[in-house]
Amino acid sequence: MVKINGKEENAAGLCVMDYLRQAGFSPDVVVVERNLAIIPREDLDKVILQDGDSVEILRFVGGG
Amino acid sequence: MENTEIKGPEIACSAGPVRDGTQDGTQEDRSHVFSYRGCDGASSSISREDLDRAFDERFPARMKEKLSAARVAIAGLGGLGSNIAVSLARSGVGHLLLVDFDVVDVTNLNRQMYLIPHLGMPKTDALRQILSQINPWLDVQACQVRVTRENAPGLFGHWPIVCEAFDRPDQKAMLTTALLAQCPDTVIVSGNGMAGLGDANDIRTQQKMRRLYVCGDGETDSTAGAGLMAPRVAVCAGHQANKVLQLILGPDSPVR
Numbered sequence: 624m625v626k627i628n629g630k631e632e633n634a635a636g637l638c639v640m641d642y643l644r645q646a647g648f649s650p651d652v653v654v655v656e657r658n659l660a661i662i663p664r665e666d667l668d669k670v671i672l673q674d675g676d677s678v679e680i681l682r683f684v685g686g687g
Numbered sequence: 688m689e690n691t692e693i694k695g696p697e698i699a700c701s702a703g704p705v706r707d708g709t710q711d712g713t714q715e716d717r718s719h720v721f722s723y724r725g726c727d728g729a730s731s732s733i734s735r736e737d738l739d740r741a742f743d744e745r746f747p748a749r750m751k752e753k754l755s756a757a758r759v760a761i762a763g764l765g766g767l768g769s770n771i772a773v774s775l776a777r778s779g780v781g782h783l784l785l786v787d788f789d790v791v792d793v794t795n796l797n798r799q800m801y802l803i804p805h806l807g808m809p810k811t812d813a814l815r816q817i818l819s820q821i822n823p824w825l826d827v828q829a830c831q832v833r834v835t836r837e838n839a840p841g842l843f844g845h846w847p848i849v850c851e852a853f854d855r856p857d858q859k860a861m862l863t864t865a866l867l868a869q870c871p872d873t874v875i876v877s878g879n880g881m882a883g884l885g886d887a888n889d890i891r892t893q894q895k896m897r898r899l900y901v902c903g904d905g906e907t908d909s910t911a912g913a914g915l916m917a918p919r920v921a922v923c924a925g926h927q928a929n930k931v932l933q934l935i936l937g938p939d940s941p942v943r
Contacts, residue, residue: 651856651857651860652856652857652859652860653860654860654863654864654867654896654899655864656867656896659897661864661867661868663864663868664836664861664864679895679896681863681879681895681896681899681901682856682905683856683857683859683860683863683877683879684856684879684880684882684903684905684906684907684908684909684910684911685854685855685856685882685908685909685910685911686766686854686878686880686881686882686903686907686908686909686910686913686915686920687763687765687766687767687768687852687853687854687859687878687881687909687915687920
C-alpha cells in the first residue's frame with residue numbers, strides 16, 4: 624500500500640504519472656513529494672511507487 | 688539616485704532604495720528626508736527617523752531589527768503579489784525582490800494595488816513607485832522577467848522566503864516544484880484558491896510540506912469560471928504576508 628495524502632491506496636507498482644492520470648490530476652498543475660523528496664516534472668513517468676511509500680500531492684488552481 | 692543595474696545572463700534587474708522615481712515625492716541623495724506635496728498643496732517632508740519613531744511607539748526594537756534585516760521575494764505582482772508587497776512594506780520588511788514580466792492592464796484595477804496612472808507601466812516599476820510612497824527607505828529590487836523552470840533557482844535561490852503569487856496553476860506548480868527541488872534554503876509561501884465569492888473563512892494557511900506553506904481555499908479556480916474579486920484575493924494575500932511575518936519573527940523561525 625502507498626500512503627497518498629494521508630490515505631492508504633493500492634498504487635504500488637504504478638508510475639507516478641499513471642497514478643496522477645488515474646486519480647484525475649493534471650500532471651502540469653501538481654507538486655508531488657515522495658518520501659519527503661520532490662519529484663521533478665520530467666521524472667513523473669519514471670518514478671515507480673513502492674509499498675510503504677508516503678506521497679503528498681498538492682494540486683494548484685488558478686488565481687492570483 | 689542610487690539605482691544600479693544587476694545584469695544576469697538573461698535578466699536585468701534594478702535594485703536599491705525605492706525612494707527615487709516617485710511621482711509625487713523626491714529625495715535628495717543620501718538624505719534621510721523624503722519630500723512630497725502635502726494635501727494642502729504645500730511642500731512637506733518626512734524623515735526616516737519619523738517612520739522609525741512611529742514603529743518604535745508600537746513594537747519592540749528587536750522586532751524592527753529582524754524585520755529590517757529580512758529578505759523576501761515575491762514571484763508574480765498581480766492581486767496576490769501586489770497586496771503582499773504592500774503589507775510587507777508597511778510592516779517594515781527591509782529587503783524585497785519583486786518579479787513579474789507584465790505591464791499594468793485595465794483588467795488589473797479590480798483587485799491589484801495599481802492605479803489608473805500606472806496603466807501600461809511594468810508592474811515592477813509601478814509597484815516600486817507605490818512602495819516608495821509607503822516607506823522610501825526599503826531596499827526593493829525588481830526584475831521584469833518571465834520566470835521559468837530554468838531561471839527560477841538563480842532568481843530566487845538566495846532568498847530565504849519566496850511568495851508564490853502567480854495566476855496560472857501550471858506556473859504555480861512549476862515554480863514551487865523548482866524551488867523545493869533545487870533551493871534547499873528557501874521556504875515558499877504559496878497562494879492556492881481565492882477566486883469567487885465564497886466564504887472568506889474558507890481561506891486558510893496550511894503547512895503542506897516541510898518548506899511549503901499554502902494559503903487559500905484550495906478549490907476555487909479562476910480558470911474554471913469563478914472570477915477574482917478584490918476581497919478574497921486580499922484575504923489570501925493577507926494570509927501569505929502574515930505567514931511571512933510569522934516566519935521572520937516566530938520563535939521557531941526556519942529562516943536565518
